[in-house]
Amino acid sequence: MTTLSRQEARTRARQLTVHSYTIHLDLGRDGDTFGSTTTIHFTAHHQADTFVELRPTTLHGVTLDGRPLDVGLLSDGRLRLTDLTAGEHTLYVTADMPYSRTSEGMHRFTDPADGRTYLYSMCFQTEAPRVYACFDQPDLKATFTVSATTPEDWTFLTNSVATQTRPGHWTSPATPPISTYLMAAAAGPYHSHTFTHAGLPFGVHTRRSLAEHLDAEEIQRITTACYDHYHEIFDEPYPFDSYDQLFAPELNAGAMENPGLVVLTDSYVHRSATTDNQHATRATTIAHEMAHMWFGNLVTLQWWDDIWLNESFAEYMGTDVVARTTEWTDNWARFTTERKTWGRDADQRPSTHPIAPDPEDVPDTATALQNFDGISYAKGASALRQLAAWLGREDFLLGLNTHFTRHRFGNATLEDFLDNLARHTNRDVRQWAARWLRTTGADVLVPGVADADADTWLLHVHKDGNRPHRLLAAAFDRAPDGTLAARPTAHTDLPADERTTTLTLPGDPPDLVVLNDQDLTYAKTRFDERSWQTLRTALTAVPDPLTRVTVWSAARDLVRDAELPPGEYLRLVEKHLPHESDNTTVAAVLEFVHGTLLDRYLDPADRPDALGRLHDLTTHLLAHTEEHDRRLTVLPTHIGTTTRPTELTTWLDGTGTLYGVPLDADRRWLALRRLTVLGQLTASELDEEAAADRTANGEQAAARCRAALPDAAAKARAWELMFGAESALSNYLFSATAQGFWPAEQRELTEPYLKRYFPDALALAHRRGETVARLAGRQAFPHTAVEDAVLEEGRRTLAEEEPPPALRRALTDELDDLARALRVREA
Known part of the structure; x- marks a missing residue:
């Protein structure tokens, strides 16, 4: 087309x-x-x-x-x-x-x-x-x-x-x-929950089979809180005659901001016990989509090079509004943990692009579609948070309101936005935009600590990059009892063109310096030697959750950049995760260790030992807490790392328990999937389980498990469903099948499919279009095959074949992640 x-x-x-x-x-x-x-x-x-x-x-x-x-x-x-x-x-x-x-x-x-x-x-x-x-x-x-x-x-x-x-x-x-x-x-x-607020009709809708799980009262509370807050900070009122939210099946995005009829994935309608983080994520999506009523719907981009004017603003506002108006006051810590890492990872791949690319770099809609990524969303939101800190929130909001009023029901460009900001500040917003919005990559900030004299110390901040930053640099002293006491902090400006900024500060050099405290800017941060030694023994003594999140995030970057060995990171996790109070951080660290460290970064010979250590860690976390949310957070990793089938079979048959966590439908399927990978279930037993759970979730979970069966016939069936000439799986069933196909424990069994993957993905992408092409390149990629041969064949495919844009972007990113994994292994 x-x-x-x-x-x-x-x-x-x-x-x-x-x-x-x-x-x-x-x-x-x-x-x-x-x-x-x-x-x-x-x-x-x-x-x-x-x-x-x-x-x-x-x-x-x-x-x-x-x-x-x-x-x-x-x-x-x-x-x-x-x-x-x-x-x-x-x-x-x-x-x-x-x-x-x-x-x-x-x-x-x-x-x-x-x-x-x-x-x-x-x-x-x-x-x-x-x-x-x-x-x-x-x-x-x-x-x-x-x-x-x-x-x-x-x-x-x-x-x-x-x-x-x-x-x-x-x-x-x-x-x-x-x-x-x-x-x-x-x-x-559809089942509908309707109400009126501020004179406007609202509706919340979902399939009838999900009606009992809708959480309508919570969704209504979050929706009205966001609506009221937006009317407090925006001069322009909500511009449409109603506000419906439809939780829809098989949506190929998290949500879509249609004016008056927002469509969200019905994955947000939880049929099983949910973590606090899942509720916060849903609330943030609700706030994000409502922000689009102004950013994107009232004022719309002129061409797709300015998609950030939609998505970066909605990402920023959605996170901020939830932090200001709901019980999730720590929502910016959640953003750092989950969203910002997405943006920073994307920014380090060959497919990176500026937040606001030059119009000539978005020559058509096919190119534009590939830029709906972690850069346009999370990095853009991070840049806007930095802009608000740099300008001051009051001037920032004045600029936004001028933008809405001047372009009401019209279209606007980056230049229009900057012109509206410039009306309310003496700062050079165009120079800021040139450094922040028109460039790629993340600056690297490295602290250096030195004595000055008896009463002062020097903090040298070395910057590998040319952006201006306004940030907080936190300093801590280690007390005899192991706690860390924070010193007073103040905003620090790092000029754009200065590679090193030196601050003279009172007192002796501290035991720990954390650059970018409160995560106000977008950059990679490092630690001086004394600070790193302090963190090795006292990471979870850092008192503020958002400060700790920046530390965990920086440690993750060090592993990805091959500057911190995976084994040392695992030891850091074993020592400190039992003392981490923030469950969103716990979930993110466990996911990184299980999905990336074990399956991609560690040498395969070291994986069994690391898997056992991770399982022992989750056992400790589960056994030493009475907090239900902590147990729900840790349980997926615990199930996914067990090598003792009886731990799960007794839970499933009711003769045993698993740390007091109820056996609901979704957790049952988690256990079944792990048992399938371990060779403890047959196809007929999975058919019986699927027959007992005739729901969309059950259908997808069964597809995941069938693809994970450790026998050649099952793999052949799964491959044919995904890539065969008659393949017609929905987007969700394709993803589910792909997610089950490549367990790390089945490398020999899946080896024959490595040679088939690239030509079959190419043929499927040409046959079924952009959405399936993207899924073929991301979900179906052989993530657990960290091998030079896979990298070489993938690069050959990109060089010699003509993949559709969605597949090319996906493969480019996945191959870069594979090359990174190989570098980490070789370091």
Whole structure:
């Protein structure tokens, strides 16, 4: 399918003004298609040739100003409109459109729990033409009026309040001007929780089989708290007539910010016991998506080079609002632990890019789609946090509000944003942007400590990079009882062009210096020798959780950069994790040790011993706590590292317990998966388990387990399901199968598939499109095969073949991670 180029979009934006879309969706028919009728009112500013995007299964008819057009004008997803005269026009298109199983266009899902069918649209980034005919680019905004026919017992939702005029017939009023990728519709026998707040109708919706697990009251509390806070800090009120949140099955993202109809993955509807971190993550996503109502929906990027204007701001605001308005006041520590590492990892790969790339570096939509990554989200949010610290929060918010007011229901660029900030500060925001937004990589900050005289000491901060930083440098003294006492801190400015900044501070040199305390800037930080020796024995004596998080994060970077041996990191974890009070940190450290250190960084000969030590650590953590949340946090790693099947089988059959943790559905599948890897379950036994859990979660968990069966026939079946010529797995079932395929314990069994992986992934990507291509390159990559031969074959594939952009980006990243693992092993 032809991708839209930036030049084509600029040309079309000069040619046209689009006024309105009137869309009718026939969602009541049987079969693999739905009906879509679109009426577009637009003005051509001069005589021109242009095109409208549309990807139907059947195009039934097209009229322009009442004159029929040849349906043969549709080619490669574009319907050509030739010899348009200057003036107003009406285009009418009627077509049958395909349902999707990959959350691209109109997704259809049949719930295995009860057989009910659900629909929802995903028009981002270029998938709107799978639903309706449109001029599909973000700066041709228009109003949308959507109607639908559905089965009579269904609910219909769209961007504005939908009203059922008679059974199965729905209408809605026109929206304010929005971009084509933001049009949304959903239909099905959804369970709904509705309420009114501040005069606005709100709704929370999910599948009926998940109704009892919805947590509607908590979701309502978080939603209204975020809504109220945004109205405290933003001058522009919420700009749409309702706010629905739909928790949808098999969504190919965490959430989608459609105006008035936010769609979130129903993985956030928890059917089993959940950790506090899971609740905080859901709350942050709710806040993130609501922030988009201003950042992205009220004011929208002009072209996809400025996607950070959407995502970085929503990431920043979502984290900050949850920290300010909910019980998760430590949400910035959670951001550092989970999100910032994602951004920093992405920033060190060959595919890195500036937060705000030059427009010429985003020449088309296919390129732009690859930049929805840890840089556009987490690194961008980190830069904005630094910007707020550098400007001061008050001036920062003044700039944002000016931005919203000046570009209300319009489009904006980086230059517009900087101009609006500059109105409220004397600082050079354009120079700041040039250093922070137009560059790649992370500066490295290294402390040096020295005596000055009897009353002072010197802190030298060496900076490998050219960004300005405003940060806190924390200093601690070790007390005889082992505790660490913090000295007073103050903001420190590191000028952009100075490689070393020296501070003269009162007192004797401290036992520990932590640069970037409170994580206000984005950089890698290191430690001087005395500080590192202090941390080796007293890491968890650091009193503040956010300070400790920055230390754990810096230690992780040292391992990844081959400056700290994996074995030494494991010893650090064994000594200090039992004393770590923050469960989000505990989860992140355990995940890094289990998924990366053991399976990729350690020599395979050392893995069995390290696996046993990690299991012993989790046993200690479970046995020495009565805190339910701690036990829920640690249990997945405990299960995933056991080599004693009876520990799990007795839990499953009810003759034993596992540290007081209830055996619910999701934890049952965790245990079953580990038993499968250990060769303790058969395919028929897994079939029985799947029959007893006829839910979407159960279906995915069973797919994971079947792929993990340690026999050649099971591997062949799983491979055929993923990569065979008839492969049609949904995005979630593909991911589940891939996640089960490559256990580290089955390296010999999976060896034959290493040679098949790259050609089969390439063929699948060409056959099934961007979403599956991305999953093939990331989820199905042989992560546990840390071998030079895999790296060489992957590099050959990228050099000699032509992978679609999504697969190329995924393989580029995975191969770089593989090369890093090899470097760590060789260090």
